[in-house]
Every structure is written in structure tokens, then in C-alpha cells.
Amino acid sequence: MPDKLVVFSYSTLVAMQHIVIIGNGVSGTTAARHIRKRSNHRITVVSSETTHFYSRTALMYIFMGHMQYENTKPYEDSFWKKNKIELVSDHVEKVDAPGSSLQLRSGSTIAYDILIIASGSTSNKFGWPGEDTKGVQGLYGYPDLQLMETNTKGIQHAVIVGGGLIGIEMAEMLYSRNISVTLLAREPEFWSNVLPLQDANLISRHIRSHNIDLRLETELTEIRADETGKVNAVVTNKGEIINCQFVGLTTGVSPNIAFLRDSGIETNRGILVNEYLQTNIPNVYALGDCVERTYDLPGRRNIEQVWYTGRMMGEVVAQTICGEKTKYEPGPWFNSAKFFDIEYQTYGNVGKDLAPDEEDFYWEDQSGLKAIHFVWNRNSNEFVGINAFGIRLRHACFDQWLREKKDIQFVVDHLDDANFNPEFFPRYETEVGTAIATKFGAV
Amino acid sequence: MKIIKATGLLLFVFGFIVFNISFFQASYTLTPELVKEKISEPAKTALFLQKAESILNQNIPSNFAFVAKVKAAFYSANDQQIKQYSITTAEVNLLVSLHREKFSIATVDSVFSSKDAISVFKNQALKTYGSWLDGQPFDTQEELKAQILGVAEKIQKYGIVNHVGFDRYQIKDLTYALTKSAAHSPVKRKPGLYLFLSFGLCILGALLYILPKLEDPSGIKNNGIFFNVMKNVGWLGMLTGTWLIVFYILLYFFPEYMTNWIIMTDPISHWLNGNEASRFFLYGLMYTLCILVMGIRMLIHYRHSRYQMLRTCSVMFFQTAFAFLLPEILIRLNKPYFDFKNIWPLDYSFFFDSRLDQLTESGALGIFMIGWGIALILLAVPIMVYFFGKRWYCSWVCGCGGLAETLGDPYRQLSDKSVKAWKVERWMIHGVLVFAVVMTTGVLYTYFTKSSWFLFFDSYQLREIYGAFIGAGFAGVVGTGFYPMMGNRVWCRFGCPLAAYLGIVQRFKSRFRITTNGGQCISCGNCSTYCEMGIDVRWYAQRGQNIVRSSCVGCGVCSAVCPRGVLNLEVKNETGRFGNPVLIGNNHVKLVD
Incomplete structure (x- = not known):
């Protein structure tokens, strides 16, 4: 394969190859789009989830009635034909790596020159008693959403297990339909396995202000069903029995790789890839949620189940396949989410705990709806990361400051430049600057 | 809270029903006194009274029947006049026989020499409509006859109804005026009560419905x-759209049927400008109230966003003060009606001769108004758009924008996002801009040269087409009536020539x-x-x-x-x-x- 890539760099002379992509989520679709922009290769995308690419992150909004499924498709249906990207609605049962072909559920096979696996994740289940009861489900893809529509019809109370991003999304979805919710989280505050305690506490308070029954440091031990086999209660590790007609299991996701068993493609928790996102089989690449990196990147886990990393991997692999071999080297970490009405953005690395040489400062607005959390290196004063809640920050500024290793004083002084709130919104920079100066003097 | 909301809904629905029932609630009695008052010319009054004899002093229980009968009287009057005043074939033959080789208009005097009204009319009409024939040579008698018959036909078609009958504008205006004044209804007896029961309860109900948010x-x-069902083209949305479409068609093309509604607003009109209400007073009042009430909804809906709140306050202010109150106050002060924030070509009649004449005759204020209007077009648009984008107008000041951003806000998700719609949009909106510019150029040409024919069209005819199809049909009927079907900016996106210019x-x-x-x-x-x-x-x-994008009105909702x-x-x-x-x-x- 690397030989072929050498030929690729003289790309206009290269023969057309058939590139097959498993999965039409953001990773696979981004790869397909960028390969098309750069080459004339034949591109086929196989998916059994939906015919067209839709935004997985928008699933909640369909349930809440903010959008319809059609609205979540980032490209018009005519886009794919126009860009000569063939869409196959089928499920990949097996990958025959030595034979470079895919076995599909319909019985047909597809031969490929290059395979890109972007098969995403599946929801975690931890072997709880009753976890397969009717009315118990996770939320990852469109079929889950359809199932949730059925499962929540006419119900009064729901229990969600797992205090993470999908958990709070599910809570918000049910809240929008006036279904009361109990949310069980293992941690002392909501999502405090990721967020620092203060930040997590802010979100916990916000969740409760929406009448969500948030039970912290509480775990699921058992799911109970009624005589018809439908869920009617859960039991927690504190011995509480909570009656409910729906249980959402949102305790994380794992790479969707079961179909690769015996394919010869090496996997661990995810599909193992090198820095070119190449698997052990030279003409097979893997992207997005299903990937486990075999090399470390500072400040990043080896499995990153985030929209942005899926997109970035798609961009990288397209460049590699089209003749410009490129390592996956993402820039400074960033992420975002929305917890009910509070938007969250993060740039750089704000861990749940400070590293020994780190210092931090947390500022919260009187309303309890806005906060900023700075982290920097105590010795060098180098800015390490920021969490912002209810405040929009300019990505370009923080990306540049992190790359240029600016010190915390610089960041505080230039907070104005990074303000991305709409016009006329109250400014917070002076208050934050004063507060931090009061505590640290000139930091 | 649920009870308050339900009460609000109930009050609103009740008020709305009262409003709709009141449409049918009047009966009508036409008296000779009324006719004399409304048709000021005695000859025409007599003619009409003769034709309307069967309905005089009769109680007619429905607006549809009454309007039909009044119109029939006008048509019958016209028919009679046409019969009496048309130049007969015999008269034409006589006229032809008096000429050899060359026509002279002076011979008309010898054919129509008597002093009776009909003869005098025919004499003058022939001289006016046939002046171009004077001195014309002709080869055969048949040729001359054909030409004179042509003139006679024009007289029959235009001259008679214009001078001794009722032309279509007059019929329209008089039917409206007679219907309004002939009405006797509970609404007319107690307009204040009905105003409260319809407008008042609708406002109160809407607020009770909104405030619990x-x-x-x-x-x-x-x-x-x-x-x-209201916001996603369900049955209620379709019903609302249909109601709005019917309302706009009545307002622009058949105001004579909605006189009871107009009567309801008479007290407010009297109080504001001293005159009785016109259909556009009713419309302006409803429009302003919609913006104010739904503006409050918008303020509550977006109370976390200062941008949205300020923007909403701005459209509420400009509608109330500039579009509604100030023009009424100007009228009260005997000054010309003027909306200081309306800009040509959205205000497509700005350069119409009737308006220019009115303003030039109103002294320094009138001249200032003309200057102000032109400065808005030439200076305010480019300068303000350069600094702030077209939003300074479209989503902060404009009345159409104001209604779209308040009453129309619940429908914003219904706009078509396809590339195809975008293509249609660009052709349509720029087409309307070109239409507006050509029409206005013709209007100004006519204003300065007094000639109605410009290039390839009649400027009077063109402005009438523009007014009916663009001004009323597109901006009104389609623009607002289609809110619940195609979103709240149909007009602004596909039709508004000012939006095209700003864009x-x-x-x-x-x-x-x-x-x-x-x-x-995250591409959500x-x-x-x-x-x-x-x-x-x-x-x-x-x-x-x-x-x-040229079409972006800067409402800021994408960001929100x-x-x-x-x-x-x-x-x-x-x-x-x-x-x-x-x-x-x-x-x-x-x-x-």
C-alpha cells in the first residue's frame, strides 16, 4: 500500500480506485466528501442506519419537535448523486480483508481497493439484571430514536442511568414531553468524571432547576418488569425502588466492531490504527468512534468518541488516500455541549482534577447560569485550558493562544477579543479580570 | 398556570368568533338623503336614485345582497346613459354625408346644434375624442365612416361612463361609502362594546395565553x-392561512363587504385623527396590535437574549409610532399622511403624481418629506447597510419585517431551504425590483411630461398592475396569508424590491x-x-x-x-x-x- 501511495502523489496519472466506506456518520461522510474533492476515485458508502447522512447530534431535537428528520440532513439528497458518491443501504456482516471484499446482509458482496471503516459505536450495557426488558434502551442512532418514540408513548415516569452527555440529552428530551425523569449518576456531581467539581455542581443545580430528580452517587442494580414483560421499576445500590415505565441506559458507548471478528483486522477495545489511521491491513483504514489509536497524543484518550475528532480523522484520511500521506495530529483539544439551557465550550485541557503543577480559577455569575474555569501551569504561568458555561468563546483565539503557549495573564487581559456572545449581551470580562486579580494579584 | 392559559385561549377564541360574526351582523337601509350626501353631483344622484328606487328605504338583511343591489343600480344607470348618449349610426351617416375628401371637426356643430344635454354632450365628446380627425383626407365614404364609428365606440366605452355615468373607481368607492353609511347594526350602535368584545378579548386572551411562559x-x-397543528402546516395552520388570505382579498379588493369591521374602529379613528375610519385604518390598527401582542410573546420567548429583546422593542416602536400614530397625527393637523420609515421601492407609490402633488402643495413640511424620502433611498440605505447590514431596516424598522418577526415568528421554520428555492428567490425578487424601477420611471416620465405613454407601456396601466399584483397581491395576500404555509418571510424573500436593493x-x-x-x-x-x-x-x-448572503435580514435567530x-x-x-x-x-x- 505505501508503494501505491508513492504513485498517488503523482496523482493525475493514478488509476481510479474503488474506495468503500462502512458507515455514513460524520467520519465516513467527511472522508467521502474530501476524497471526492481531491480525486476521481469511485466512492461507495455502505450504511444500514439511514439512506442519507444525518447529524447524529441532532437526534434529540427530532424527539423534542425542534426539527424533523429531514432537517438533520446536512446535504440535500441530490448532493450524493451530483458528487458521484454511491450510497448502499445494507449492513456489512463480514469483512474479507485478504479478498478485499465485504459480505452484506442482503447476500451481495462489494469488492474494494481501499476500505475505510467508520462504523461508530454501540451503547454500553454492563450485564444488569433485566437490562433487556422491554422499555429499556440506549440512545445512539436513528433506530434508537424510533424505538424511544414507541417506548415513551403515554408514560409518566422515566429513569435514566448514567450522568453523561447522552444522559442529560435524554433527560431534556423527556422533559420536553412532560415526562418526569429520575437521573441516576455514579459520580458526586453530574459528569464530574470529566468536569471539575465546581463546574459539575453548576450543571447539577441547573438540572435540578428543571425539576429533574437527579440522584448522585447512585447506581443501578436491577431492572424489574411487570407481568407483560415491560419495565416497571428499577432498584438502586441504595436499595431504593423507583417505579418507571422507561429506562434509558446512557453509560457510555463502545466501538462497534463485532462484525470484524475473524476478519484479520486487529482490534482491542476499538480498531487499532497507526498515526495514518491505517489498520494492520495496509488497504484498510478506520475512523471516528470505532478507532483505538496505538500511539499516544498528549491530553487525548486513545478512543475519542466525539463529533469533531470523527470529522478531523475524515479530513486526514482523505488527504492520505489522495496521495498526500498525512498523520492524524489534531490541534489543541476543544469540545462543546449544551446542558438544558447552558452552553458549554472547552478549549485546551481542563481535567476533572488539577495536575500537581497546575493552578486554577473558577468564576461564576450571580445567576448561576454562567461560569468560567481557567487552568494554567503554576510554574511557567502557561495557559492550559478553559471551560466556559453560558458564555460563547472564540475558538480561533484560544486555538492560537494554546498553540503559542500564551501565559494566563495574557489570556485574562485579552478575554475581550475572545468574546463570541451576540451583540448587546452583558460583558463579563471586567468582573472576571477583577476577581482573578483579587485572588492572585498579577497572576 | 394551565388554567390561566386555557382561559386566555378561550377568551381569544371567543373574541375572534365575535369579530367574525360581526361581519354578517348588519342590515342596510339606503335613503335618498344618504345617496345625495355621498354622490355629490345632482344629475348623477338623480340618475342613481331612479335606478335604485326598488331598494330605497328597504331593509336589506345582508351585506352580500345589499352590495349586489347597489352595484346593479350603478350598472343599470350606466346602461341607460350609454343608450341615451351613444352616437347613433344615423348621426354618423349624416356626419359622413357632409364631407368630401377631407374631414372638418367644425361640421359637428351643424349635426349637434340643439341645446339639450344629450346633444351638447355628443358635440363635445366628438370634438374631444375625434379632434385628431380634423383636416384628415379620406378616399372613400366608407373609410371615413369606419373612422368616425371608431370614435363613437371610444365615447361609448369611456366618455359616457366618465362624464354622465359612473366609472369603475367611482362605483367601487361609492358602493363602499353607501354600504358603510347605510348599515345599521349592533356594531354601529355600540362600536365600543364590539371593539372590546372582539379586539379587547383577543388581546386579553392572547396575553393570558402568553404570559405564563x-x-x-x-x-x-x-x-x-x-x-x-398550527406551526407545521396542520389543519389549524391551514385554517389560519385561509382566514388571512380571505381577509386580505376583502381588504384590498372588496372592502365594501367588511364595513362592519371598519365601523367598529370608528371611535378610535375619531379620537386619533378626527375622521371616521377607513379600511386602512382598520388594517393599520390590527397590524399594530398584532405586532405589539406578539411582540410581547417574542420578548418573553427570547428574554435570555438582549439582541432579540432590543430588536423586538425596535419593531414594536417603529410600527406604533412611525407607521401608525404619527401619520394619524399628521392628518389631524391637516398635514399629508406620511410614514417616515417607509422607503421606495417598498413604498411603491412614493413617486406617484397624486402624492408628489399633495406634498408639493403642503409647504415646507411637504418638501421636507420629499427630501427625506429621497435621502432614505440614496443615503440611508447604502450608508446604514454598509455599517450594520440590511438588518437595520428589515428586522429592526420595517413594518413588514415587524409583522414577520412577531406574528410570523411561530412559522419561521416553514421556509424552504432547498437550492431550488434559492434560485427561484433570486429571479423573483430581482424581477420585482426591475418591475418597480421601470414602473416608477414611467410614472415620473408621466409626471414631468404629462404624457402617459412611456417607451412601450401606459404608465397609468402599469402602476395599476403593480399595485394590484405586487402591492396588494404579493405583499399582502401571499406575503401574510401564506405565513402558516411557507413561513413568515415570503414577501421579504421573494418579492420585496427594497429588500433586493438592500441585499x-x-x-x-x-x-x-x-x-x-x-x-x-456539529451540523445539527x-x-x-x-x-x-x-x-x-x-x-x-x-x-x-x-x-x-444578500437575503439575510440579520434576525439573529440562527445564532440564538x-x-x-x-x-x-x-x-x-x-x-x-x-x-x-x-x-x-x-x-x-x-x-x-
Whole structure:
């Protein structure tokens, strides 16, 4: 394969190859789009989830009635034909790596020159008693959403297990339909396995202000069903029995790789890839949620189940396949989410705990709806990361400051430049600057 | 809270029903005194009274029957006049026989020499309509006869109804005036009571329905919009749209049927400007109330966003003060009606001779108004758009925009986002702009030269077509009537010539743009869904490209509904406005455009 890539760099002379992509989520679709922009290769995308690419992150909004499924498709249906990207609605049962072909559920096979696996994740289940009861489900893809529509019809109370991003999304979805919710989280505050305690506490308070029954440091031990086999209660590790007609299991996701068993493609928790996102089989690449990196990147886990990393991997692999071999080297970490009405953005690395040489400062607005959390290196004063809640920050500024290793004083002084709130919104920079100066003097 | 909301809904529905019932609630009695008052010319009054004899002093129980009978009387009067005043074939033959080789208009005097009214009319009409024949040579008697018959036909068609009958404008105006004054109804006896029972209860009900929203936490609450029969083209939305369409058709083309509604607003009109209400007073009042009440809804809905709140206050203010109150006060002071924030070519009649004449005859204030109007077109539009984008007008000041952003807000998600719709939009809106410019050029040509024929059209005819199809049909019937079907900016997006002009400036010379935030977009589609102008905002956001679209009215809702803080309306240096897409994330990756 690397030989072929050498030929690729003289790309206009290269023969057309058939590139097959498993999965039409953001990773696979981004790869397909960028390969098309750069080459004339034949591109086929196989998916059994939906015919067209839709935004997985928008699933909640369909349930809440903010959008319809059609609205979540980032490209018009005519886009794919126009860009000569063939869409196959089928499920990949097996990958025959030595034979470079895919076995599909319909019985047909597809031969490929290059395979890109972007098969995403599946929801975690931890072997709880009753976890397969009717009315118990996770939320990852469109079929889950359809199932949730059925499962929540006419119900009064729901229990969600797992205090993470999908958990709070599910809570918000049910809240929008006036279904009361109990949310069980293992941690002392909501999502405090990721967020620092203060930040997590802010979100916990916000969740409760929406009448969500948030039970912290509480775990699921058992799911109970009624005589018809439908869920009617859960039991927690504190011995509480909570009656409910729906249980959402949102305790994380794992790479969707079961179909690769015996394919010869090496996997661990995810599909193992090198820095070119190449698997052990030279003409097979893997992207997005299903990937486990075999090399470390500072400040990043080896499995990153985030929209942005899926997109970035798609961009990288397209460049590699089209003749410009490129390592996956993402820039400074960033992420975002929305917890009910509070938007969250993060740039750089704000861990749940400070590293020994780190210092931090947390500022919260009187309303309890806005906060900023700075982290920097105590010795060098180098800015390490920021969490912002209810405040929009300019990505370009923080990306540049992190790359240029600016010190915390610089960041505080230039907070104005990074303000991305709409016009006329109250400014917070002076208050934050004063507060931090009061505590640290000139930091 | 639920009880308050339900009460509100109930009151609103009750008020709305009262309003609709009152449409049918009058009976009509036409008296000779009324006719004399409304038709000021004695000869025409007598003629009409003769034809309307069967309905005089009769009680006619429905507006439809009454209007039909009044119109029949006008038509019958016209028929009679045409019969009496038409030049007969015998008269034409006589006229022809008096000529050899050359026609002389003076011979008309010898044919129509008697002093009776009919003869005098025919004499003068022939001289007016046939003046061009004077001195014309002809080869055969048949040729001359054909030409004179042609003149006689024109007289029959235009001259008679204009001078001794009722032309179509007069019929329209008089039917309306007679219907309004002939009505006797509970509404007319107690307009204040009905005003309260319809307008009052609707307002009260709407507010009671809206205010409990304050209980919910502030933030974007678009829950259930696509399940709602009102907001997702369900039966209620279709019904609302139909009602609006019918209302607009009545308002613009058949106001004589809605006189009971107009009567209801007489007290307010008297109080404001001293005159009785016209159909446009009723419309202005309803329009302003819709903006105010639904503006309050908007303020509550977006109470977490100062941009949205200020913008909403602004449209509420400009509608109430500039579009509604100030013009009424001007009328009270015997000054010309003038809306200081309306700009040509949206205000397509600004250069019509009737308005220019009225303003030039109104002294210094009138001249100032003309200057102000022209300054808005030539200075305010380019300068303000350069500094702020076209939003300074479209979503902060404009009346159409004001209604769209308040009453229309619940329908913004219904705009078509397809590329095809965008193509149609560009052809249509710029087509209307060209139409408006050509029509106005013709109007001004006529104003200065007194000649109605300009290039290839009659400027009077063209302005009438524009008024009916664009001014009333597109802006009114389609523009608002289609809110519940095609979203709240149908007119602004596909039709408004001023929006087209503002948009051209915004696209090419402005500091305004919507910026996208690095690599934070998750392609969820909220921005595109809630863009009332049908811009596929996500297309730009997900590739990290500034949104610099001529149609963007800067309502800021894409930014508000974005769950990840990706979009921001910004005015800054022009450099980089059309820059390449930037998606932050990878090192070493060059994104090909």
C-alpha cells in the first residue's frame, strides 16, 4: 500500500480506485466528501442506519419537535448523486480483508481497493439484571430514536442511568414531553468524571432547576418488569425502588466492531490504527468512534468518541488516500455541549482534577447560569485550558493562544477579543479580570 | 398556570368568533338623503336614485345582497346613459354625408346644434375624442365612416361612463361609502362594546395565553413545534392561512363587504385623527396590535437574549409610532399622511403624481418629506447597510419585517431551504425590483411630461398592475396569508424590491457578516431550520465559512438557536469577509474548497 501511495502523489496519472466506506456518520461522510474533492476515485458508502447522512447530534431535537428528520440532513439528497458518491443501504456482516471484499446482509458482496471503516459505536450495557426488558434502551442512532418514540408513548415516569452527555440529552428530551425523569449518576456531581467539581455542581443545580430528580452517587442494580414483560421499576445500590415505565441506559458507548471478528483486522477495545489511521491491513483504514489509536497524543484518550475528532480523522484520511500521506495530529483539544439551557465550550485541557503543577480559577455569575474555569501551569504561568458555561468563546483565539503557549495573564487581559456572545449581551470580562486579580494579584 | 392559559385561549377564541360574526351582523337601509350626501353631483344622484328606487328605504338583511343591489343600480344607470348618449349610426351617416375628401371637426356643430344635454354632450365628446380627425383626407365614404364609428365606440366605452355615468373607481368607492353609511347594526350602535368584545378579548386572551411562559426557565424553547397543528402546516395552520388570505382579498379588493369591521374602529379613528375610519385604518390598527401582542410573546420567548429583546422593542416602536400614530397625527393637523420609515421601492407609490402633488402643495413640511424620502433611498440605505447590514431596516424598522418577526415568528421554520428555492428567490425578487424601477420611471416620465405613454407601456396601466399584483397581491395576500404555509418571510424573500436593493448593497459592500466559530459546528441543522429567509446556514457553518448572503435580514435567530455557540452576527473590517472557509481542528490538513 505505501508503494501505491508513492504513485498517488503523482496523482493525475493514478488509476481510479474503488474506495468503500462502512458507515455514513460524520467520519465516513467527511472522508467521502474530501476524497471526492481531491480525486476521481469511485466512492461507495455502505450504511444500514439511514439512506442519507444525518447529524447524529441532532437526534434529540427530532424527539423534542425542534426539527424533523429531514432537517438533520446536512446535504440535500441530490448532493450524493451530483458528487458521484454511491450510497448502499445494507449492513456489512463480514469483512474479507485478504479478498478485499465485504459480505452484506442482503447476500451481495462489494469488492474494494481501499476500505475505510467508520462504523461508530454501540451503547454500553454492563450485564444488569433485566437490562433487556422491554422499555429499556440506549440512545445512539436513528433506530434508537424510533424505538424511544414507541417506548415513551403515554408514560409518566422515566429513569435514566448514567450522568453523561447522552444522559442529560435524554433527560431534556423527556422533559420536553412532560415526562418526569429520575437521573441516576455514579459520580458526586453530574459528569464530574470529566468536569471539575465546581463546574459539575453548576450543571447539577441547573438540572435540578428543571425539576429533574437527579440522584448522585447512585447506581443501578436491577431492572424489574411487570407481568407483560415491560419495565416497571428499577432498584438502586441504595436499595431504593423507583417505579418507571422507561429506562434509558446512557453509560457510555463502545466501538462497534463485532462484525470484524475473524476478519484479520486487529482490534482491542476499538480498531487499532497507526498515526495514518491505517489498520494492520495496509488497504484498510478506520475512523471516528470505532478507532483505538496505538500511539499516544498528549491530553487525548486513545478512543475519542466525539463529533469533531470523527470529522478531523475524515479530513486526514482523505488527504492520505489522495496521495498526500498525512498523520492524524489534531490541534489543541476543544469540545462543546449544551446542558438544558447552558452552553458549554472547552478549549485546551481542563481535567476533572488539577495536575500537581497546575493552578486554577473558577468564576461564576450571580445567576448561576454562567461560569468560567481557567487552568494554567503554576510554574511557567502557561495557559492550559478553559471551560466556559453560558458564555460563547472564540475558538480561533484560544486555538492560537494554546498553540503559542500564551501565559494566563495574557489570556485574562485579552478575554475581550475572545468574546463570541451576540451583540448587546452583558460583558463579563471586567468582573472576571477583577476577581482573578483579587485572588492572585498579577497572576 | 394551565388554567390561566386555557382561559386566555378561550377568551381569544371567543373574541375572534365575535369579530367574525360581526361581519354578517348588519342590515342596510339606503335613503335618498344618504345617496345625495355621498354622490355629490345632482344629475348623477338623480340618475342613481331612479335606478335604485326598488331598494330605497328597504331593509336589506345582508351585506352580500345589499352590495349586489347597489352595484346593479350603478350598472343599470350606466346602461341607460350609454343608450341615451351613444352616437347613433344615423348621426354618423349624416356626419359622413357632409364631407368630401377631407374631414372638418367644425361640421359637428351643424349635426349637434340643439341645446339639450344629450346633444351638447355628443358635440363635445366628438370634438374631444375625434379632434385628431380634423383636416384628415379620406378616399372613400366608407373609410371615413369606419373612422368616425371608431370614435363613437371610444365615447361609448369611456366618455359616457366618465362624464354622465359612473366609472369603475367611482362605483367601487361609492358602493363602499353607501354600504358603510347605510348599515345599521349592533356594531354601529355600540362600536365600543364590539371593539372590546372582539379586539379587547383577543388581546386579553392572547396575553393570558402568553404570559405564563414566564414560568418556564429562559432559553430556546422550540419544543413540539413540529408536532403542532398550527406551526407545521396542520389543519389549524391551514385554517389560519385561509382566514388571512380571505381577509386580505376583502381588504384590498372588496372592502365594501367588511364595513362592519371598519365601523367598529370608528371611535378610535375619531379620537386619533378626527375622521371616521377607513379600511386602512382598520388594517393599520390590527397590524399594530398584532405586532405589539406578539411582540410581547417574542420578548418573553427570547428574554435570555438582549439582541432579540432590543430588536423586538425596535419593531414594536417603529410600527406604533412611525407607521401608525404619527401619520394619524399628521392628518389631524391637516398635514399629508406620511410614514417616515417607509422607503421606495417598498413604498411603491412614493413617486406617484397624486402624492408628489399633495406634498408639493403642503409647504415646507411637504418638501421636507420629499427630501427625506429621497435621502432614505440614496443615503440611508447604502450608508446604514454598509455599517450594520440590511438588518437595520428589515428586522429592526420595517413594518413588514415587524409583522414577520412577531406574528410570523411561530412559522419561521416553514421556509424552504432547498437550492431550488434559492434560485427561484433570486429571479423573483430581482424581477420585482426591475418591475418597480421601470414602473416608477414611467410614472415620473408621466409626471414631468404629462404624457402617459412611456417607451412601450401606459404608465397609468402599469402602476395599476403593480399595485394590484405586487402591492396588494404579493405583499399582502401571499406575503401574510401564506405565513402558516411557507413561513413568515415570503414577501421579504421573494418579492420585496427594497429588500433586493438592500441585499445587493449588503452582498457587495458592507461590514456585516455572520461568522462561524472555528471548528465547533456539529451540523445539527437548527440554524437552517429556523432561518426565516430559507438560507441553509448550516452549509456555511459546517465548512467554517462566513455567511454573506444578500437575503439575510440579520434576525439573529440562527445564532440564538445554535446549541454550540457557533454563529455570531458581526460588523467589522471588510477584510476577510469573503475569506476562505476555516475549520479549526487538524494540523497539516489543507481543506480543499
